[in-house]
Amino acid sequence: MSGRRVMVVARKELVQILRDPQSLMIVILMPVILVVLFGYGVNIDLKGLPVFVFDRDGTQQSQDLLKHLQASQYFHVQRVVDNYDALTRGLDNGSAKMGIVIPWNFSQRLRAGGPVQVQALVDATDDNTANILTGYVQGVVQAYSAQVQSQWLSAHGAPLQFAPIAVETRTWYNEDLESSAFIIPGVLALVMSVIGAFLTSLTIAREWERGTMEQLISTPVSAGEIMLGKLLPYFVLGMVDTVVCALIAIYWFRVPFRGSFLTLMGSSAMFMVVVLSMGFFISVLAKGQFAASQIALITTFLPAFLLSGFLFAIEQMPLPLQWITHVIPARYYVLVLKKIFLKGTPAALLYADLVPLAIFALVLGILATRSFHKRLT
Amino acid sequence: MPSAREMWRMAESSNSVVIQGLTKRFGRFVAVNHINLEVRAGEVFGFLGPNGAGKSTTIRMLCGLLRPTEGSANVAGFDVAQKPEMVRQNIGYMSQKFSLYNDLRVIENIRLFAGLYSVPAGQLQSRIDWVLEMANLKGQERLITATLPGGWKQRLALGCAVLHKPPILFLDEPTSGVDPIARRQFWELIHQMADEGVTVFVTTHYMEEAEYCNRLALIFRGAIVALGSPSELKQNSIRGELLLVECTPLGEALEILQSVPGVIDAAVFGNALHLVVENVQTAPAQVSTSLAERNVAVQRIERIRPSLEDVFVALTTMKDAERAA
Numbered sequence: 110m111s112g113r114r115v116m117v118v119a120r121k122e123l124v125q126i127l128r129d130p131q132s133l134m135i136v137i138l139m140p141v142i143l144v145v146l147f148g149y150g151v152n153i154d155l156k157g158l159p160v161f162v163f164d165r166d167g168t169q170q171s172q173d174l175l176k177h178l179q180a181s182q183y184f185h186v187q188r189v190v191d192n193y194d195a196l197t198r199g200l201d202n203g204s205a206k207m208g209i210v211i212p213w214n215f216s217q218r219l220r221a222g223g224p225v226q227v228q229a230l231v232d233a234t235d236d237n238t239a240n241i242l243t244g245y246v247q248g249v250v251q252a253y254s255a256q257v258q259s260q261w262l263s264a265h266g267a268p269l270q271f272a273p274i275a276v277e278t279r280t281w282y283n284e285d286l287e288s289s290a291f292i293i294p295g296v297l298a299l300v301m302s303v304i305g306a307f308l309t310s311l312t313i314a315r316e317w318e319r320g321t322m323e324q325l326i327s328t329p330v331s332a333g334e335i336m337l338g339k340l341l342p343y344f345v346l347g348m349v350d351t352v353v354c355a356l357i358a359i360y361w362f363r364v365p366f367r368g369s370f371l372t373l374m375g376s377s378a379m380f381m382v383v384v385l386s387m388g389f390f391i392s393v394l395a396k397g398q399f400a401a402s403q404i405a406l407i408t409t410f411l412p413a414f415l416l417s418g419f420l421f422a423i424e425q426m427p428l429p430l431q432w433i434t435h436v437i438p439a440r441y442y443v444l445v446l447k448k449i450f451l452k453g454t455p456a457a458l459l460y461a462d463l464v465p466l467a468i469f470a471l472v473l474g475i476l477a478t479r480s481f482h483k484r485l486t
Numbered sequence: 487m488p489s490a491r492e493m494w495r496m497a498e499s500s501n502s503v504v505i506q507g508l509t510k511r512f513g514r515f516v517a518v519n520h521i522n523l524e525v526r527a528g529e530v531f532g533f534l535g536p537n538g539a540g541k542s543t544t545i546r547m548l549c550g551l552l553r554p555t556e557g558s559a560n561v562a563g564f565d566v567a568q569k570p571e572m573v574r575q576n577i578g579y580m581s582q583k584f585s586l587y588n589d590l591r592v593i594e595n596i597r598l599f600a601g602l603y604s605v606p607a608g609q610l611q612s613r614i615d616w617v618l619e620m621a622n623l624k625g626q627e628r629l630i631t632a633t634l635p636g637g638w639k640q641r642l643a644l645g646c647a648v649l650h651k652p653p654i655l656f657l658d659e660p661t662s663g664v665d666p667i668a669r670r671q672f673w674e675l676i677h678q679m680a681d682e683g684v685t686v687f688v689t690t691h692y693m694e695e696a697e698y699c700n701r702l703a704l705i706f707r708g709a710i711v712a713l714g715s716p717s718e719l720k721q722n723s724i725r726g727e728l729l730l731v732e733c734t735p736l737g738e739a740l741e742i743l744q745s746v747p748g749v750i751d752a753a754v755f756g757n758a759l760h761l762v763v764e765n766v767q768t769a770p771a772q773v774s775t776s777l778a779e780r781n782v783a784v785q786r787i788e789r790i791r792p793s794l795e796d797v798f799v800a801l802t803t804m805k806d807a808e809r810a811a
Binding site: 111113114116117118120121124125128129319320321322323324325326327328329330331483484485 | 601
């Protein structure tokens with residue numbers, strides 16, 4: 110292994126990347142676009158949802174609850190109706206996403222220490238939205254219920270036996286229920302898949318296609334030197350992009366970062382080896398740029414997008430799909446990312462995810478090395 | 487009395503390339519069929535044949551890029567199948583298609599290959615200067631390679647292949663797609679290298695280029711059909727004598743003459759026919775009578791010296807006849 114030969118190949122590769130507008134766009138713009146896209150575009154938070162309210166109680170206490178609802182920014186009290194039909198009509202024609210019905214004995218029951226139930230009719234044509242809505246309304250009502258309890262305590266000197274509305278849903282790690290905090294760390298896995306596998310998949314295929322490989326392998330440079338030299342620039346660019354994405358996530362989207370930067374870089378380097386090896390392996394096998402790029406997209410980018418748990422929760426997938434996710438390297442990396450960002454889990458406690466990632470890196474690395482020979486066929 | 491081993495060494499020292507029974511099959515297709523060849527140190531050796539004859543396949547095996555199916559080849563004293571890396575240290579190779587990096591600058595390509603060939607740092611600048619000088623690219627170092635004219639590209643490719651002063655140079659159709667003047671300049675470079683002691687193994691399908699070689703092998707359908715210097719080939723390969731016949735219409739004349747006794751072979755060359763005949767004294771009369779009988783107008787019949795193309799056509803038609811028989 111000659112360091113000089115590795116470096117001349119790496120320098121050549123870097124010059125080619127920097128001189129190719131398409132590659133350059135992918136290296137510089139794509140990471141930023143992806144983070145911003147997922148930070149803003151794929152925002153599954155809902156705000157200002159139209160709500161119809163049917164207040165059958167009409168007391169100061171019931172109005173108080175409605176004020177809380179209105180103040181929560183998730184809801185916008187579109188109309189206050191005085192009959193049940195108007196409420197259901199609003200849901201039917203879509204002018205309301207949710208109807209709130211406060212029972213006639215609301216304040217009366219609360220004075221007696223409850224319990225009382227507030228009815229929430231939710232438009233569930235989009236079950237995802239419905240789930241989120243239910244969560245929001247529960248949050249608001251719970252907060253109000255806690256307030257009632259503390260008032261009771263100060264008035265009667267003794268706590269209530271049970272909560273006026275007993276729902277217990279706590280949102281950990283992402284207290285503000287900001288979906289971007291869940292999503293953005295995973296974007297790093299996408300960016301690395303594109304840089305590592307997609308761009309790399311082109312490098313060997315391009316050389317075969319243009320005939321430059323024949324000249325290259327007629328020189329004393331070894332297969333290992335070619336591989337290392339070619340992958341080195343992509344490794345460095347991929348890591349730089351990782352840092353850039355992390356910085357945008359932390360400083361622009363205010364995603365909490367509670368773990369160590371070193372752990373982030375270490376696990377990212379490991380994932381980078383995985384995707385680079387896959388890209389290289391694909392490039393060696395495909396021998397055509399178009400085929401290689403398609404295979405790279407299908408085998409790395411799509412799984413990283415769909416099956417990694419980055420956007421869609423793995424626990425909610427059909428069982429067979431859940432099994433498949435175990436052989437998707439991005440799954441482990443996305444888990445590690447979320448833990449580092451949101452939980453601040455130290456490296457020592459990440460072994461359950463890092464060990465599979467390391468195994469993937471090793472196996473794919475060996476596979477890539479073995480696949481490339483300095484021979485024409 | 488030298489031992490067999492020493493004899494082999496001595497033979498090697500005067501031969502840059504020794505090929506024995508070299509064969510390459512792709513599935514059932516035999517691209518190169520048991521060829522034997524010795525190329526002497528310092529000669530310009532031409533490998534002449536039509537497209538698809540097996541020239542590139544042979545040269546790729548000699549450079550260690552393709553594994554021979556059978557037989558062996560020894561280049562610069564190293565077996566191409568056993569020690570391809572040692573072979574690569576000692577050769578320069580220019581592939582058929584231009585295959586330097588088009589998106590790199592001239593100087594970047596040169597530096598890349600200097601690095602790949604591990605040209606010592608102390609010699610680097612003088613080698614780069616030498617290559618720029620040789621390829622006549624001084625002052626053009628910063629140009630992007632893609633923008634160079636064809637002839638310049640070829641010279642740059644040659645320069646990149648000799649940065650490490652290899653004793654043997656393999657050039658696969660180095661002048662294809664280059665204009666005639668640039669082609670002539672390129673051959674001057676080849677001879678310049680040979681004068682410095684470099685063995686040059688060059689393939690071509692241009693007959694006129696073959697004349698520039700010290701020795702030639704004619705390759706046809708994967709086999710060597712003739713071997714020798716251009717003048718040897720012209721003297722010895724054709725059985726009979728050669729006549730040039732100018733007449734109209736050519737096609738009809740060709741058909742008629744193929745069945746005239748005493749005519750061994752007839753072929754169209756430009757706007758005339760070349761005939762290989764048994765007896766150069768009696769043939770002209772026979773030919774003109776046969777053509778006159780069928781109303782073919784004859785402008786000229788003349789005895790000529792065979793060109794390499796005549797040799798090639800004669801040999802390949804002979805091979806085809808053997809195959810058909």
